[in-house]
Amino acid sequence: MAQVKLLGLWYSPFSHRVEWALKIKGVEYEYIEEDLQNKSSLLLESNPVHKKIPVLIHNGKPICESLVILEYIDETFEGPSLLPKDSYHRALARFWAKFLDDKVAVVVNTFLLKGEEQEKAKQEVCEMLKVLDSELKDKKFFVADKFSFADMAANLVGLWLGVFQEASGVAVVINENFPNFCAWRDEYINCSQVKKYLPPRNDEFVAFFKALAQAAAPK
Amino acid sequence: MAQVKLLGLWYSPFSHRVEWALKIKGVEYEYIEEDLQNKSSLLLESNPVHKKIPVLIHNGKPICESLVILEYIDETFEGPSLLPKDSYHRALARFWAKFLDDKVAVVVNTFLLKGEEQEKAKQEVCEMLKVLDSELKDKKFFVADKFSFADMAANLVGLWLGVFQEASGVAVVINENFPNFCAWRDEYINCSQVKKYLPPRNDEFVAFFKALAQAAAPK
Numbered sequence: 001m002a003q004v005k006l007l008g009l010w011y012s013p014f015s016h017r018v019e020w021a022l023k024i025k026g027v028e029y030e031y032i033e034e035d036l037q038n039k040s041s042l043l044l045e046s047n048p049v050h051k052k053i054p055v056l057i058h059n060g061k062p063i064c065e066s067l068v069i070l071e072y073i074d075e076t077f078e079g080p081s082l083l084p085k086d087s088y089h090r091a092l093a094r095f096w097a098k099f100l101d102d103k104v105a106v107v108v109n110t111f112l113l114k115g116e117e118q119e120k121a122k123q124e125v126c127e128m129l130k131v132l133d134s135e136l137k138d139k140k141f142f143v144a145d146k147f148s149f150a151d152m153a154a155n156l157v158g159l160w161l162g163v164f165q166e167a168s169g170v171a172v173v174i175n176e177n178f179p180n181f182c183a184w185r186d187e188y189i190n191c192s193q194v195k196k197y198l199p200p201r202n203d204e205f206v207a208f209f210k211a212l213a214q215a216a217a218p219k
Numbered sequence: 220m221a222q223v224k225l226l227g228l229w230y231s232p233f234s235h236r237v238e239w240a241l242k243i244k245g246v247e248y249e250y251i252e253e254d255l256q257n258k259s260s261l262l263l264e265s266n267p268v269h270k271k272i273p274v275l276i277h278n279g280k281p282i283c284e285s286l287v288i289l290e291y292i293d294e295t296f297e298g299p300s301l302l303p304k305d306s307y308h309r310a311l312a313r314f315w316a317k318f319l320d321d322k323v324a325v326v327v328n329t330f331l332l333k334g335e336e337q338e339k340a341k342q343e344v345c346e347m348l349k350v351l352d353s354e355l356k357d358k359k360f361f362v363a364d365k366f367s368f369a370d371m372a373a374n375l376v377g378l379w380l381g382v383f384q385e386a387s388g389v390a391v392v393i394n395e396n397f398p399n400f401c402a403w404r405d406e407y408i409n410c411s412q413v414k415k416y417l418p419p420r421n422d423e424f425v426a427f428f429k430a431l432a433q434a435a436a437p438k
Contacts, residue, residue: 049318049350061307068313075306087294088280094287099268131268 004029005057007043009036010199011208013156014066015054020152020197021070025079067097070149083149092143096135097153103128107156111164111209112216122170125161129178132157136184140191147193157181158188159198167209223248224276226262228255229418230427232375233285234273239371239416240289244298286316289368302368311362315354316372322347326375330383330428331435341389344380348397351376355403359410366412376400377407378417386428 006022006029008015022029034043034053046055046062056063056072063072074082083090106128109121135142142150162185165171188194189201199205225241225248227234241248253262253272265274265281275282275291282291293301302309325347328340354361361369381404384390407413408420418424 049354058307063307063310063314065314065317068310068317071313072306072310075309087291088277088282090294091282091287091291094290095282095284098284098287135268 003057003059005032006030007032007034007040007046007055007057008053009034011205012053013160016155016197016199017066017152018054018056018069018073020155021073021082023197024082025073025077027073027077027079067101067149067153070152074149081148082152084143084146086144089144089148093149096142096150099131100150100153100156104156107161107164110170111168111213114217118170126177128157129181132184133178133181137180139184140187147191151188151194154188155194155198158185158194159201163201163206163209164213167206168213222276222278224251225249226251226253226259226265226274226276227272228253230424231272232379235374235416235418236285236371237273237275237288237292239374240292240301242416243301244292244296246292246296246298286320286368286372289371293368300367301371303362303365305363308363308367312368315361315369318350319369319372319375323375326380326383329389330387330432333436337389345396347376348400351403352397352400356399358403359406366410370407370413373407374413374417377404377413378420382420382425382428383432386425387432 004022004027006015006018008018008031010033019031032040032042034040039051042057043053043055044051046057047053047064050064052064054064054066054069056069058072058076063069070082084093103125106121106124110118110125113121139145141147142154189198223241223246225234225237227237227250229252238250251259251261253259258270261276262272262274263270265276266272266283269283271283273283273285273288275288277291277295282288289301303312322344325340325343329337329344332340358364360366361373408417
């Protein structure tokens with residue numbers, strides 16, 4: 001029987017993408033929570049380039065980078081497809097997944113940086129939201145009205161961005177200026193393909209990011 | 220008959236990746252050179268998010284982002300595969316292609332920035348070269364001893380990085396500290412799968428980047 005291990009972090013959107021994919025495919029796996037202050041030798045050996053989670057280990061072979069792992073899971077295991085069948089739709093899904101992944105740093109920077117650098121990051125997040133607001137008008141999912149790969153990559157903006165905002169008190173003025181994005185996000189969080197795979201947005205989850213934002217604040 | 224157009228720039232490594240893929244597959248295409256100072260309405264309509272080349276237009280449908288285009292070409296057209304057949308090898312190829320693409324900004328910054336920011340970019344390029352030097356020891360290609368996707372993404376470091384260095388006079392000390400990288404690069408540039416698809420490293424090519432570096436220098 002195939003042996004599948006996932007090295008992850010309970011609060012990471014990138015870990016959650018991989019767990020989501022494994023659950024959709026019905027793959028049994030062992031989840032190993034990492035400690036960023038004391039990274040395991042398994043993590044350091046499995047991802048020597050970035051030393052980051054998530055890492056999927058399948059039959060002893062490590063695969064790194066969440067979107068690369070999703071493609072691997074889709075190609076390797078039976079079950080519902082994560083990428084669309086049509087190659088043009090697959091290209092659109094990969095385009096939007098890359099777009100969202102390229103924005104990770106600015107989303108995190110609005111939350112962790114201060115002063116002028118934070119203002120710059122907020123501006124960049126606003127530009128990202130403008131693009132998404134235009135793209136998501138009257139849309140429930142990114143590509144061809146079907147849940148797929150890009151929607152899994154969208155967990156960062158669908159859930160975490162709002163939690164970051166609440167936890168840090170940083171207002172990016174999401175609600176007023178980006179109505180299509182907000183309508184999409186509200187449906188996204190509550191639709192069946194997504195809801196059961198996102199972590200609960202409970203007090204513990206928000207409190208964790210509040211503590212992280214406070215730790216990052218200048219002393 | 221399928222209609223394929225490529226919007227590109229003659230000096231762009233990203234355009235060249237796509238041309239390379241089309242040639243390997245034997246796809247006939249119309250190449251349209253863009254002017255960054257006066258972008259065509261076709262480019263602006265085809266890539267409204269980034270407004271950047273390359274864009275592949277296939278039967279009227281635009282596909283953006285060079286690595287996304289390579290995956291699309293591989294899935295859509297007959298001919299030799301661009302990605303490895305084995306799914307683990309495909310994951311490795313995607314991992315290295317992403318690694319190389321994530322370094323584009325720092326590679327370009329060593330060439331265009333000045334002063335402290337340039338020093339920081341040089342340091343980051345050195346870190347990238349350290350990783351590549353370790354990975355490429357005794358290797359001709361990135362994955363499974365066969366030319367594939369990651370090697371196409373490596374055109375930036377295989378050819379352009381050295382040209383940027385010559386054109387700007389910025390020494391990143393490639394030669395002394397990264398012998399495996401240099402051995403790989405020399406073989407890469409001259410091997411048959413690569414050589415005929417790279418632009419000639421002639422005086423015109425270097426002079427173009429020299430002029431670009433001078434234009435970017437503080438007045």
